[in-house]
Amino acid sequence: MTLYLNLAELLGARIEQGLYRPGQRLPSVRALSVEHGVSLSTVQQAYRMLEDSGMVSPRPKSGYFVSEGRHLPALPAVSRPAQRPVDISQWEQVLELVRSTPRQDVMQLGRGMPDINSPTLKPLLRSLAQLSRRQDMPGLYYDNIHGNLALREQIARLTLDSGCRLSPADLVVTTGCHEALSCSIRAVCEPGDIVAVDSPSFHGAMQTLKGLGMKALEIPTDPVTGISLEALELALEQWPIKLIQITPSCNNPLGYIMPEARKKALLSLAQRYDVAILEDDVYGDLAYTYPRPRTLKSFDDDGRVLLCSSFSKTLAPGLRIGWVAPGRYLERVLHMKYISTGSTASQPQLAIADFIKAGHYQPHVRRMRSQYQRSRDLMSDWVTRYFPPGTRVSRPQGGFMLWVELPEHFDTLRLNRALLEQGVQIAVGSIFSASGKFRHCLRMNFAALPTPSIEAAVRKVGETALRLLDQDDACA
Amino acid sequence: MTLYLNLAELLGARIEQGLYRPGQRLPSVRALSVEHGVSLSTVQQAYRMLEDSGMVSPRPKSGYFVSEGRHLPALPAVSRPAQRPVDISQWEQVLELVRSTPRQDVMQLGRGMPDINSPTLKPLLRSLAQLSRRQDMPGLYYDNIHGNLALREQIARLTLDSGCRLSPADLVVTTGCHEALSCSIRAVCEPGDIVAVDSPSFHGAMQTLKGLGMKALEIPTDPVTGISLEALELALEQWPIKLIQITPSCNNPLGYIMPEARKKALLSLAQRYDVAILEDDVYGDLAYTYPRPRTLKSFDDDGRVLLCSSFSKTLAPGLRIGWVAPGRYLERVLHMKYISTGSTASQPQLAIADFIKAGHYQPHVRRMRSQYQRSRDLMSDWVTRYFPPGTRVSRPQGGFMLWVELPEHFDTLRLNRALLEQGVQIAVGSIFSASGKFRHCLRMNFAALPTPSIEAAVRKVGETALRLLDQDDACA
Numbered sequence: 001m002t003l004y005l006n007l008a009e010l011l012g013a014r015i016e017q018g019l020y021r022p023g024q025r026l027p028s029v030r031a032l033s034v035e036h037g038v039s040l041s042t043v044q045q046a047y048r049m050l051e052d053s054g055m056v057s058p059r060p061k062s063g064y065f066v067s068e069g070r071h072l073p074a075l076p077a078v079s080r081p082a083q084r085p086v087d088i089s090q091w092e093q094v095l096e097l098v099r100s101t102p103r104q105d106v107m108q109l110g111r112g113m114p115d116i117n118s119p120t121l122k123p124l125l126r127s128l129a130q131l132s133r134r135q136d137m138p139g140l141y142y143d144n145i146h147g148n149l150a151l152r153e154q155i156a157r158l159t160l161d162s163g164c165r166l167s168p169a170d171l172v173v174t175t176g177c178h179e180a181l182s183c184s185i186r187a188v189c190e191p192g193d194i195v196a197v198d199s200p201s202f203h204g205a206m207q208t209l210k211g212l213g214m215k216a217l218e219i220p221t222d223p224v225t226g227i228s229l230e231a232l233e234l235a236l237e238q239w240p241i242k243l244i245q246i247t248p249s250c251n252n253p254l255g256y257i258m259p260e261a262r263k264k265a266l267l268s269l270a271q272r273y274d275v276a277i278l279e280d281d282v283y284g285d286l287a288y289t290y291p292r293p294r295t296l297k298s299f300d301d302d303g304r305v306l307l308c309s310s311f312s313k314t315l316a317p318g319l320r321i322g323w324v325a326p327g328r329y330l331e332r333v334l335h336m337k338y339i340s341t342g343s344t345a346s347q348p349q350l351a352i353a354d355f356i357k358a359g360h361y362q363p364h365v366r367r368m369r370s371q372y373q374r375s376r377d378l379m380s381d382w383v384t385r386y387f388p389p390g391t392r393v394s395r396p397q398g399g400f401m402l403w404v405e406l407p408e409h410f411d412t413l414r415l416n417r418a419l420l421e422q423g424v425q426i427a428v429g430s431i432f433s434a435s436g437k438f439r440h441c442l443r444m445n446f447a448a449l450p451t452p453s454i455e456a457a458v459r460k461v462g463e464t465a466l467r468l469l470d471q472d473d474a475c476a
Numbered sequence: 477m478t479l480y481l482n483l484a485e486l487l488g489a490r491i492e493q494g495l496y497r498p499g500q501r502l503p504s505v506r507a508l509s510v511e512h513g514v515s516l517s518t519v520q521q522a523y524r525m526l527e528d529s530g531m532v533s534p535r536p537k538s539g540y541f542v543s544e545g546r547h548l549p550a551l552p553a554v555s556r557p558a559q560r561p562v563d564i565s566q567w568e569q570v571l572e573l574v575r576s577t578p579r580q581d582v583m584q585l586g587r588g589m590p591d592i593n594s595p596t597l598k599p600l601l602r603s604l605a606q607l608s609r610r611q612d613m614p615g616l617y618y619d620n621i622h623g624n625l626a627l628r629e630q631i632a633r634l635t636l637d638s639g640c641r642l643s644p645a646d647l648v649v650t651t652g653c654h655e656a657l658s659c660s661i662r663a664v665c666e667p668g669d670i671v672a673v674d675s676p677s678f679h680g681a682m683q684t685l686k687g688l689g690m691k692a693l694e695i696p697t698d699p700v701t702g703i704s705l706e707a708l709e710l711a712l713e714q715w716p717i718k719l720i721q722i723t724p725s726c727n728n729p730l731g732y733i734m735p736e737a738r739k740k741a742l743l744s745l746a747q748r749y750d751v752a753i754l755e756d757d758v759y760g761d762l763a764y765t766y767p768r769p770r771t772l773k774s775f776d777d778d779g780r781v782l783l784c785s786s787f788s789k790t791l792a793p794g795l796r797i798g799w800v801a802p803g804r805y806l807e808r809v810l811h812m813k814y815i816s817t818g819s820t821a822s823q824p825q826l827a828i829a830d831f832i833k834a835g836h837y838q839p840h841v842r843r844m845r846s847q848y849q850r851s852r853d854l855m856s857d858w859v860t861r862y863f864p865p866g867t868r869v870s871r872p873q874g875g876f877m878l879w880v881e882l883p884e885h886f887d888t889l890r891l892n893r894a895l896l897e898q899g900v901q902i903a904v905g906s907i908f909s910a911s912g913k914f915r916h917c918l919r920m921n922f923a924a925l926p927t928p929s930i931e932a933a934v935r936k937v938g939e940t941a942l943r944l945l946d947q948d949d950a951c952a
């Protein structure tokens with residue numbers, strides 16, 4: 001662990017133990033720097049981390065204070081999955097979720113939709129319309145199998161922000177991040193192989209493992225710092241793991257950003273045990289901090305990281321444009337891409353390339369991430385207000401998903417059924433586990449600009465959960 | 477074999493044996509009907525088949541005559557592939573082909589592009605542009621995993637023409653026919669399984685088998701009637717075949733339409749040996765005859781046929797919209813579709829649904845198939861004129877691909893390299909075989925409206941082939 005993490009942990013523990021009380025002034029940056037023999041910027045980083053987690057707040061010119069006003073709900077527990085490879089289940093629950101069509105009459109809190117109503121997205125639509133009107137109809141041809149060159153140039157430029165130095169030739173454009181994931185997994189693994197995953201983990205990636213005949217080994221994961229390296233190392237000792245599949249930046253569903261030092265440590269582990277890493281960075285550009293976190297890929301010097309992403313969360317999912325930087329697996333990934341869908345749709349590739357080249361990407365993403373950060377706070381407040389006492393809530397550092405943990409024996413499948421009658425849909429927790437754990441958890445989307453009807457929907461979720469809990473108590 | 481096929485074969489043999497000479501009048505429909513004890517329409521069907529193959533021509537009011545004018549080149553030989561399952565090779569050659577981007581300076585005769593310049597396609601572009609301008613931005617959302625309902629309704633309606641009765645619920649929209657093929661194969665087979673294929677066969681489908689770890693068993697195939705049922709039955713006796721993968725209507729690359737009776741016989745065989753059939757119908761709507769040929773699927777009463785198609789050849793490939801009617805494999809195909817790319821791009825689905833619904837599809841396809849038929853004749857003539865004597869040429873009954881067979885020891889890889897320097901690209905024959913056969917064959921695209929520069933390109937192919945043959949002779 002790096003110094004600032006150590007320090008943040010220490011201060012956090014002191015606050016929780018009541019050594020410093022709500023509203024009390026904390027030691028100055030300078031004092032802590034002397035006390036712990038670390039640099040000023042290390043202390044500042046530690047304070048910023050505590051600030052992000054809501055424990056402290058800065059006051060201009062007078063330093064840091066223990067937060068008092070808003071009471072932050074407790075974080076979800078560190079996950080404790082079964083420590084052996086399992087066959088993946090839960091397809092029926094996932095199907096129920098992805099089978100749903102956008103509908104006016106249902107508030108779909110369960111899906112992975114970003115907000116697509118920002119005016120900063122307009123140039124993209126204009127570009128799509130213009131392409132459809134061009135005489136030479138570039139959108140109608142098969143493009144080459146690597147993907148459109150202009151788009152790959154722009155993607156290479158964007159990844160500089162996460163510390164990567166990629167050239168267009170290192171990239172393969174795909175039909176969404178989904179295809180990047182499935183081509184990557186197939187490029188590295190054979191059916192029957194074991195893949196280590198963070199837990200909870202994106203259902204799409206897990207269903208991919210299932211469909212390709214692999215086994216998932218779920219690793220305990222901390223809701224703030226991510227996959228447990230200790231548990232992962234034990235697992236690497238014990239099992240012939242081929243691939244580590246992980247979403248370290250703005251994790252779905254937990255929202256954490258794995259600290260940089262842990263990212264580096266994860267990469268060393270992978271090198272030591274000679275396994276590949278599939279890094280899903282689909283929410284990475286939506287980190288609330290600036291500059292955005294570095295990718296594992298940016299530290300990778302021997303091509304073992306396959307970095308997968310898409311424009312589904314930053315721009316719009318209906319375009320289905322993603323990409324992968326497969327490192328040493330490039331040739332295999334290309335073959336898998338060819339057999340999966342042939343070349344990728346031309347028009348959305350060209351439109352996105354135009355959009356980025358004209359400088360529209362950064363302002364759009366900047367706007368979205370501050371919108372999402374504000375909505376996160378509001379959504380957390382609503383959960384605190386309307387959900388049963390004892391509910392735990394994630395504190396996302398990016399993206400637009402909230403993970404909610406209800407009392408241990410609660411059944412969110414039942415909750416979801418009761419909610420559908422009321423026109424509200426959530427994502428049940430069990431689909432984020434290979435073996436159907438997290439039945440007492442759920443995921444909600446806070447991408448849309450907050451409205452009274454969204455608040456009302458969240459309230460319905462909370463109140464229905466309360467009602468079901470009361471029923472259970474009455475029966476017990 | 478059905479009666480008309482029998483009769484056509486008999487008459488064809490008599491003509492070839494010289495019993496009837498060029499320009500001579502053939503027996504009347506009535507006379508043959510009496511002689512062979514078949515109906516008038518059976519005789520007419522036989523004559524039409526001979527007409528299609530260029531052997532006879534009708535003269536108004538005076539019956540059928542043996543063709544004289546144009547000398548039709550001989551058809552390619554029946555293929556004789558190795559009669560055992562093989563691992564598929566040739567990825568490097570395929571990659572070279574699909575890696576190429578549309579270029580002004582290269583005449584790409586090798587690719588599978590339809591002509592997209594017809595005015596009948598304009599409403600599709602208009603619809604795409606309109607969708608991009610709509611305030612509610614329907615193109616930006618994730619659609620549901622089955623595909624857009626409006627599109628599935630239209631596809632169900634279109635398939636009536638091939639004798640199918642499908643409902644929207646029977647269909648899954650995919651990212652091109654590629655994805656329909658790969659999801660279907662994975663839904664039926666496990667790695668290591670044996671798949672019987674027609675030979676030559678579409679390289680994409682074969683590379684999919686390779687990528688998924690299956691073995692291909694290539695079955696001898698007739699350039700007029702398609703896969704040999706006799707050889708297929710022997711293979712089914714001998715090997716544990718899981719799936720028959722086949723393009724029976726407007727085959728790529730040979731262009732034949734398997735006669736209806738043989739389609740039925742193929743289905744019975746599949747039932748008898750309890751194997752599934754993957755029917756690739758991507759060119760089926762481009763048959764030169766009207767009504768279009770029936771699909772195997774239209775005779776399938778126990779859900780064993782997975783019918784795969786797309787709008788890539790009828791409309792435009794850059795849209796990447798295909799579909800599959802997976803019969804009893806629906807649930808498995810859905811899972812494979814989900815893990816392959818998630819939901820399919822929304823905007824092109826909506827645009828195509830609009831286009832079909834507004835009645836633009838049939839006129840467009842009608843126009844394209846008569847254009848393609850005329851271009852076929854012209855392209856065949858050019859090959860006869862410019863290619864080495866002894867060259868054999870397919871006689872496509874639909875689509876826009878010509879298969880050319882050069883003398884047995886000719887190497888089209890060498891030819892292709894020599895041609896690239898001259899700005900012409902062809903598809904080398906070896907990619908249409910699992911084991912690299914057909915090295916002396918090539919495929920050329922005749923979709924574009926004929927121009928002097930296309931003729932010049934075909935001439936370059938022929939003359940370069942002649943030059944290489946002469947060099948070989950000089951060396952021998």
Ligand SMILES: Cc1ncc(COP(=O)(O)O)c(C=O)c1O
Nearest residue numbers: 112176177178202252282310312
């Ligand atoms: C972590 C993660 N990876 C990948 C995806 C899939 O992205 P796409 O829609 O680009 O296929 C999602 C979307 O839900 C996701 O949450």
Ligand SMILES: Cc1ncc(COP(=O)(O)O)c(C=O)c1O
Nearest residue numbers: 588652653654678728758786788
């Ligand atoms: C027989 C056949 N099937 C499938 C395909 C792939 O079609 P799509 O571009 O829709 O993926 C092709 C295209 O070349 C083809 O020739």
